Amino acid sequence: MTTNPSLLTPYKNTGAQSSSLRQISEDAFYVVNEVVTKRLGHIPILKGDLHVLPYKVQRFIAEKAELCRPRGIYICDGTHAEAEEIKDKLVERGMLTQLSAYENNYLCRTDPKDVARVESKTWMVTTDKYQTVTHTAEGVEPIMGHWMSPLDFGEELDSRFPGCMAGRTMYVIPFSMGPVGGRLSKIGVQLSDSNYVVLSMRIMTRVSLDVWEALGDNDFVRGIHSVGLPRPVKSAVVNHWPCNPERVIIAHRPAEREIWSFGSGYGGNSLLGKKCFALRIASNIARDEGWLAEHMLIMGVTRPCGREHFIAAAFPSACGKTNLAMLEPTLPGWKVRCVGDDIAWMKFAEDGKLHAINPEAGFFGVAPGTSNKTNPMAVGTFQKNSIFTNVAETSEGRYYWEGLEDEVEGKNVQITDWLGKPWKLGDPTPAAHPNSRFCAPAQQCPIIHPDWESPNGVPIDAIIFGGRRPTGVPLVFETFGWEHGVFTGASLKSETTAAAEHTGKQVMHDPMAMRPFMGYNFGKYLDHWLSLDKPPHQVPKIYHVNWFRKDANGKFLWPGYGDNIRVIDWVIRRLDGEEGIGKDTAIGVVPAPGSLNLEGLGEVNFDELMSVPRDYWQSDAKEVRKFLETQLGSDLPNAIQEQLTSQEKRINAL
Numbered sequence: 001m002t003t004n005p006s007l008l009t010p011y012k013n014t015g016a017q018s019s020s021l022r023q024i025s026e027d028a029f030y031v032v033n034e035v036v037t038k039r040l041g042h043i044p045i046l047k048g049d050l051h052v053l054p055y056k057v058q059r060f061i062a063e064k065a066e067l068c069r070p071r072g073i074y075i076c077d078g079t080h081a082e083a084e085e086i087k088d089k090l091v092e093r094g095m096l097t098q099l100s101a102y103e104n105n106y107l108c109r110t111d112p113k114d115v116a117r118v119e120s121k122t123w124m125v126t127t128d129k130y131q132t133v134t135h136t137a138e139g140v141e142p143i144m145g146h147w148m149s150p151l152d153f154g155e156e157l158d159s160r161f162p163g164c165m166a167g168r169t170m171y172v173i174p175f176s177m178g179p180v181g182g183r184l185s186k187i188g189v190q191l192s193d194s195n196y197v198v199l200s201m202r203i204m205t206r207v208s209l210d211v212w213e214a215l216g217d218n219d220f221v222r223g224i225h226s227v228g229l230p231r232p233v234k235s236a237v238v239n240h241w242p243c244n245p246e247r248v249i250i251a252h253r254p255a256e257r258e259i260w261s262f263g264s265g266y267g268g269n270s271l272l273g274k275k276c277f278a279l280r281i282a283s284n285i286a287r288d289e290g291w292l293a294e295h296m297l298i299m300g301v302t303r304p305c306g307r308e309h310f311i312a313a314a315f316p317s318a319c320g321k322t323n324l325a326m327l328e329p330t331l332p333g334w335k336v337r338c339v340g341d342d343i344a345w346m347k348f349a350e351d352g353k354l355h356a357i358n359p360e361a362g363f364f365g366v367a368p369g370t371s372n373k374t375n376p377m378a379v380g381t382f383q384k385n386s387i388f389t390n391v392a393e394t395s396e397g398r399y400y401w402e403g404l405e406d407e408v409e410g411k412n413v414q415i416t417d418w419l420g421k422p423w424k425l426g427d428p429t430p431a432a433h434p435n436s437r438f439c440a441p442a443q444q445c446p447i448i449h450p451d452w453e454s455p456n457g458v459p460i461d462a463i464i465f466g467g468r469r470p471t472g473v474p475l476v477f478e479t480f481g482w483e484h485g486v487f488t489g490a491s492l493k494s495e496t497t498a499a500a501e502h503t504g505k506q507v508m509h510d511p512m513a514m515r516p517f518m519g520y521n522f523g524k525y526l527d528h529w530l531s532l533d534k535p536p537h538q539v540p541k542i543y544h545v546n547w548f549r550k551d552a553n554g555k556f557l558w559p560g561y562g563d564n565i566r567v568i569d570w571v572i573r574r575l576d577g578e579e580g581i582g583k584d585t586a587i588g589v590v591p592a593p594g595s596l597n598l599e600g601l602g603e604v605n606f607d608e609l610m611s612v613p614r615d616y617w618q619s620d621a622k623e624v625r626k627f628l629e630t631q632l633g634s635d636l637p638n639a640i641q642e643q644l645t646s647q648e649k650r651i652n653a654l
């Protein structure tokens with residue numbers, strides 16, 4: 001099984017002496033291909049035919065098989081039969097449990113040590129540090145972008161990847177982000193030794209052999225993922241969920257369009273099409289190609305008069321994107337249709353309008369809080385063909401989590417919590433993990449937009465930023481223009497949630513809702529946004545919302561969910577130029593008294609909800625200035641600096 005090293009030279013010199021990053025040279029490949037072919041006698045192809053794949057893909061697989069040494073290679077075709085086969089195997093092994101009350105729904109419990117994205121172990125690898133991070137003030141740690149040098153990265157890889165798939169199958173997952181062959185779509189190939197990842201990627205992306213044809217001369221994004229637990233396994237595997245929490249690393253090489261992920265099987269750590277590709281790598285591609293890759297939902301909103309508007313909205317993780325994207329309006333005659341719930345790729349088209357596609361094919365949504373009352377359309381989506389991770393289960397074969405208290409049928413229902421222990425209402429610990437998720441095909445959404453797979457995307461009329469802001473921040477405001485809107489996005493803050501490993505509820509900066517997903521220098525990213533406002537582009541108006549403002553007793557001031565349509569109504573009337581519905585404040589235009597449709601709502605303290613308290617905003621302005629200046633240093637765009645100053649002036653004049 002040894003390889004003649006001379007066949008593997010020359011290595012592409014990345015500055016690192018890493019054996020993991022060793023590449024087979026073009027010239028040597030034909031020879032190596034034979035060697036690899038021979039080697040594949042030792043590493044059998046369990047399914048599919050390596051030699052019908054595009055040459056560059058063969059190379060990629062050969063290289064990584066050589067490195068990770070799986071027991072076999074399984075080339076996924078994306079068919080139904082394939083999913084059935086894998087599912088049956090996982091049920092037999094105990095990794096998946098069928099939720100018998102539904103059609104083809106499964107429960108998966110992870111090792112409790114592997115339940116969320118791990119930002120502290122997520123890196124961007126670039127030769128120049130400042131391609132990744134900003135020139136922060138001395139002693140200030142950059143919070144956007146986490147840089148690792150190629151040299152260190154090589155060492156990290158070498159201590160993890162060689163032989164990491166021993167005894168496991170290496171799945172080759174060909175997938176498209178966006179409709180296969182679409183103008184805005186991109187292709188990826190993920191290698192993974194996790195069959196949970198295969199099943200989830202099939203839902204979240206378009207896994208299909210058609211991808212090879214669409215690839216043509218284009219390049220593809222390379223993903224290498226391992227749970228990091230070669231066989232024979234030396235430590236106990238909890239819940240049949242192999243992982244290696246102590247050794248987790250999720251690293252990106254944007255220049256090479258490459259992602260390496262080790263040690264975790266969970267969500268954004270392992271479904272590499274999502275945050276790693278569609279945000280961190282794609283934002284690099286987007287900058288090069290003049291478009292945007294953002295952490296945004298996309299929704300179509302049709303008014304009673306029949307006119308439709310499209311809105312893209314960026315909220316940090318677990319702050320309400322999925323809920324807004326599938327909102328069931330409480331106002332009569334309104335219709336919302338969902339295009340996407342998490343990521344938007346947006347590009348100006350020839351008509352001058354910003355067009356957006358949802359690069360994903362499924363929803364990986366927060367389970368707790370999702371119910372027929374709050375989000376009936378999400379519930380409708382995951383009644384079949386879905387995977388639930390770290391939720392609780394009832395004795396009737398149903399899923400259960402916080403927020404479903406009123407929907408458990410029958411008094412004698414027993415509940416087993418996400419850890420597999422008996423659980424009853426009133427117990428001090430939650431039944432489901434706060435970051436438990438449903439993974440469901442988007443096409444099953446009862447209100448999926450008919451154009452959701454349109455290769456040209458949908459035209460965006462407005463962009464909304466928002467976060468969890470318990471105090472000071474009004475329900476909604478319109479920014480004064482593109483630059484002020486970008487400034488508002490750059491100043492975005494939110495209470496932390498269970499979607500990442502932070503503890504406690506603290507209000508943190510999350511610029512553009514992209515803090516954990518920034519693919520390059522945040523100052524350059526802002527420059528890119530600012531540069532888009534030029535003819536013939538018609539930039540959308542930018543808004544800010546906050547569903548989470550609380551009163552003195554800690555109660556939400558706004559009912560939220562389906563009633564958020566009332567805010568959208570105001571936004572659309574503003575887009576239409578309706579007069580007399582806006583009131584200028586220091587931070588933007590809020591609804592004038594009486595301009596928000598509150599009909600049929602109980603008591604709402606409108607004044608408190610819309611207030612812009614001077615003291616709060618004065619100290620906020622100081623904090624934001626300090627944040628932007630110390631975080632961005634010389635990378636802070638002039639336009640943002642000017643916005644900072646003029647906003648301060650307006651606040652001081654309050």
Ligand code: GTP
Pocket residue numbers: 315316317318319320321322323324341342364365366368369370374499547548556559560561564
């Ligand atoms: P990610 O998938 O992590 O990116 O999250 P997301 O932004 O899609 O958030 P999601 O819609 O899943 O909502 C997260 C949590 O916020 C859920 O528990 C919701 O019930 C809650 N939530 C969503 N919208 C509202 C709202 O309008 N008001 C209140 N109070 N809570 C909301």
Ligand code: SPV
Pocket residue numbers: 116117266267268269274275316317318342364499500
């Ligand atoms: C988020 O955390 O913003 C998510 C979930 O959408 S994950 O895919 O785990 O990143």
Ligand code: MN
Pocket residue numbers: 295316317318342
């Ligand atoms: Mn998200």
